[in-house]
């Protein structure tokens with residue numbers, strides 16, 4: 001989606017990613033105590049060739065098999081233009097300000113070249129109301145939900161399903177259906193077509209080209225930027241079931257162990273966004289400089305927290321499990 005656009009003011013955003021303007025999600029004013037109370041530090045062996053389950057995992061680096069963490073960014077260059085808006089992650093409503101997000105938003109200026117995140121074949125390049133529907137609903141929007149968009153099928157499989165990337169709200173198309181592209185090829189330009197309120201790119205990863213309900217969190221597929229990693233987490237109840245719509249705050253720990261607020265998100269609701277089946281995550285915090293962090297979930301009945309080390313180029317997994325029912 002992308003009513004977020006108006007809130008994306010990267011030109012004035014401070015260098016620290018987490019300090020970009022949040023919609024309505026605000027960090028807890030209370031810095032958590034240094035004692036970690038996260039649950040169950042029981043290591044779980046990875047199974048098969050898929051990603052490692054988070055349930056019961058010790059906080060720290062986990063193995064995510066390709067195509068996870070392998071795709072390029074949809075923009076060239078460096079800096080904030082490569083990073084999605086931290087105020088509106090996948091599976092959140094930006095603190096209640098927007099509709100549930102099925103992708104990530106990149107706030108680059110109108111006309112900026114948008115690039116393929118991996119090689120593949122263009123399966124759609126057109127307007128989201130030309131007989132094929134890719135967004136949630138095209139009613140009320142003459143250009144459809146995503147307006148001008150491109151969908152690419154990649155020769156990559158996830159659970160036996162082909163992987164697609166979708167680029168929405170474009171001002172211009174630079175490819176046509178059935179065209180083959182390489183990673184990094186310019187496929188269009190940033191715009192505000194469809195429901196967007198301002199120029200930005202909406203990026204999705206799907207395992208079915210035309211199904212709005214078949215997305216995954218793109219943060220799990222994009223390769224970390226130099227010196228950075230990500231945290232993949234799940235907040236769960238005492239029975240191990242994921243808890244929806246729980247506020248999650250992230251604090252960075254300095255070398256003395258003091259915590260400073262970094263960013264915030266919320267756990268996925270119960271559908272229609274999806275965790276990776278093998279991982280069963282319900283939040284991801286991405287583009288984090290390597291270092292020590294404290295993750296705090298406000299799941300009712302007091303915060304649940306754990307300290308996590310983020311390693312450059314890797315995902316760190318953490319499960320925050322409630323010990324007793326709220």
Ligand SMILES: [Zn+2]
Pocket residue numbers: 001002101103104105201202203
């Ligand atoms: Zn969006």
